[in-house]
Amino acid sequence: MSAPPRTATEAVEAIRAGQLSARELWLACQAAATDDELNAFTWVADADDGPNEEAAALPFAGIPLAVKDLFCTEGIPSQAGSRILRDYRPPYTATVVRQLLDAGASLLAKTNQDEFAMGSSNENSAYGAVLNPHDRGRVPGGSSGGSAAAVAAGIVPWALGTDTGGSIRQPAALCGIVGLKPTYGACSRYGMIAFASSLDQAGPLTRSVADAALLFSKMVGRDPCDSTSLAFPEAIELPRSERLDGLRFGVPDELTGEGVETGVRAAFEASVALVEQLGASVERCQLPHAPHALAAYYLIAPAECSSNLARFDGVRYGLRVDSQDGSLEEMYSRTRAEGFGAEVKRRVMLGTYALSSGYYDAYYGRAQRVRTKIAEDFRAAFERFDFILTPTSPTAAFELGARTSDPLAMYLSDFCTVPMSLAGIPAISIPNGASGGLPVGLQVVGPAFSEPRLLDAAHALELAHADRVKTIALPSPLRFEGNENGAAGARE
Amino acid sequence: MLDRDQVLHVARLARLELTHDEVERMSRELSAVLDHIETISELDLESVAPTSHVIEIANALRADEPRPSLSREVALAGAPAVAEEGFEVPTPGS
Amino acid sequence: MNLQPTIGLEIHVQLDTRTKMFCACELSFGEPPNTRTCPVCLGLPGALPVLNAQSIHFGLMIGHALGCELAPQSIFHRKNYFYPDLPKGFQISQYDAPLCRGGSLGDVRIDRVHLEEDAAKLNHVGVSGRIHGAGSSIVDFNRGGTPLVEVVTEPDLHDAEEARVWLALLAATMRQLGVSDVRMAEGSLRCDANVSLAPAGSGELGVKTELKNMNSFSFVKRGIEAEIARQRALLESGAEVVQQTLHFDPRSGNLTSLRSKEEAHDYRYFPEPDLVPIAIDEEMVQRAREAVGELPATRIARYEHLGLSAEHAHQFAFRPALGSFFEAVLSAADGASPRELATWTAHVAAALGERDPDASALEPAALAALVALVGAGRVAAGPARTVVLARLLSQGGDPARIVEQEGVGALDDDAGLADAVAAAIAEHPDAAERLRAGNAKAIGPIVGHVMRATKGRADGGEVTRLVHERLGL
């Protein structure tokens, strides 16, 4: 390998050009995944199971892909980070994974995650916390923390994650990579072990905006197995824009003020200046109901999860803990008590309460109305603006254990990402310099099905940001720009 | 805001066995979260329709055409307890 | 105290779609356990439901037949509770936005008609070797996810027999629509009854109880009778009826209270986020309207107008397969009386039992031709039924040829018949004597002898006439 590729797009090109063999890349990535010290993986393929010769002719040329644990993969452990699904091997494969494999990706690994995607730090995994490759004392973000850490560390070119309230964008920001949450319905949810059905979306975690576009282009489409999926109205091309001329960006007061850490705010302000330098206009705006998004989210998501997780009952698959008195009731409640971790229990309890007799209207019903107002706020904003800009996370990566005893503080990590999830609109997080030596993300948000334009704008920003991106040195088959000297550290 | 009895009632609905400590902790933590959530009770949402789906699709129907089912072997492969060609459970109510 | 019962019914009927409600597994009819399942109907992690279009079509047909208002927009809800026959921990059902509302069947008003998925089957197998000392059950998911329509009536019924008759009418209507076979013994129709008693004319309803899961017309009747008697005894002794859910055991006739768990009614309904709303358009409504044929009540009236006996009119109206066979015979027949054709259709039904005429070799035109042969005196009614019809049912063919091949044609040889009569009288002198003495019944053995001798080909009336003639009576 003369000049190792830095991104998936480059790796595909190198294989096409005969400069790299898919097999060689597979073996390098497989070795790195096997040696992983970040606890990013819950399963790694055998070295022998790599791509064959024909794969090179397919769009993804056989390059390796890591997939979040909660995607069902036939015959391969799909545990959703939970003890209740330890070593569960489904008899079928999730639609998006199938689509990516059909496009020539090679399944290298399943990635660690917060249990059932509930968490913002990846500390809620039954398979242990994931470490942030930039600082191993810190969290990678969650819930797609394993995918983010693996991509950031250069172990895999790209990975699949899911985003319910920020679970792709926030770990992408905390690990200094790109993460796209698509429009709700753009990608099939069939075979994704559900957290909150009306919010869950699959999306790419990648090392460049072009990679995100490339992976996303094969993820979209109406799936007859998912009633809530839609045909994407246009083809997804690789982004090429270098300028933002004539575009209008809105910066909402509600998501950029109080609660945003100083370093994050400085990085955000720098990127606003950059947007203007690239020819766009930037104006402040209001999303009046955005401050209530977290409350609505922490009712809707737990309510749906309390119902989605009812199927884990020790009957058809997964863990069973027999009762002492031989009763069915005790088998249920002991199985679930031992199978679920603390955060899952908390949310199941919260959601059960929010739906229970006498509380539905005050909690779940109200939250759904707040959701309507939040979607209306965005619709109004997009009449004036092409895109909305916010920091992705109000803070950079925090220390392991720092928020585990305070659920509310943990929930506040999702402050900037949850409103878009409730509105079902696309949002991308791209690297945006650093705060205190740690990566920070910039979130660009567009109206439903605006991904092609969103990716274009993000691409222009990425180019302009190139010298502000936090870099990292790891024994990796892939390289980040500025990696040649082997020195770790931020170039701010 | 969520007292011990309520926690136990909700845990029963959710089929979750909680230890004594967990009941206490749940009561404390859920109350804190619910306090935060209370902010939405101040909003005037009288005339606002609830949103269950952010996408506007209707019907999404499937033609009534059979596809092959799983073999019993595959269907039962992950079951914790199997007997007589089926999933074994403690008899309800016993 | 004159206490009047008030009864409302909730009926679940399995729909005869080819596949389940939310997945492409074929419906199961006694297949080996757990061979009709997939990730969706096993509730595997990550699986999602997709609604069967035919179940909506059937639901709209039922709504149309019952004169309901069809909701332009309806949605599914999740009904959350834990039970081993419920793979997802919730049932997908309809709650406050059902497919159809209002309507009526006969004198009984309909409250609502909605769609939902059936639960799986739980078989109790007794003590398990594995779970120490406890009973063990086996779950078979073949039935899980079968589409059900739930019909809820207003409390418009007032006694058990009335409830039984109305339920039979509903079942016949479902069969007639072709949306369900309604095989009760196999559990494809299950009925819950809400029963209360109040002083007649008080205009108020008493405390009601709910009888769960009765799966035969006669159990419904007996269950309601038992519950009315129980409530009557309580109220007449000055006690109160307690609101509860009861199970009727048809074997012992006992009513037992189903333990009411404190959360029994906290189903935490919320809109099913994995499905999208059902928006009924004009084309769907039109298609359902066209698919609804003639309903039983209309059909009975038409048949009676044609001159059929009330018994045959009911029989054909309530068994659509028989009704349409009769109609085919009627249109193939040339001038025969509908009443006569109906009698022969009823013979067919009697010969076939539970089987439908379509499943036999008999063609409607062949039956019409046979009736014509009988009418023309070419074959006597007896052998026409026992010999010709029997062969038509098993092998089909042309009745005239069968008459010929079997040698059962009516005797047109008068001399031969007269000889047979003479021989019979000679064989039975005692009977002839009693007949002469005025005992009309005594002709039996003589006619019987003639019939045996002619293999039933002789016309009974003609034989009687000849016997009387010969004895000078």
Ligand SMILES: [Mg+2]
């Ligand atoms: Mg029901």
Ligand SMILES: [Zn+2]
């Ligand atoms: Zn199925």
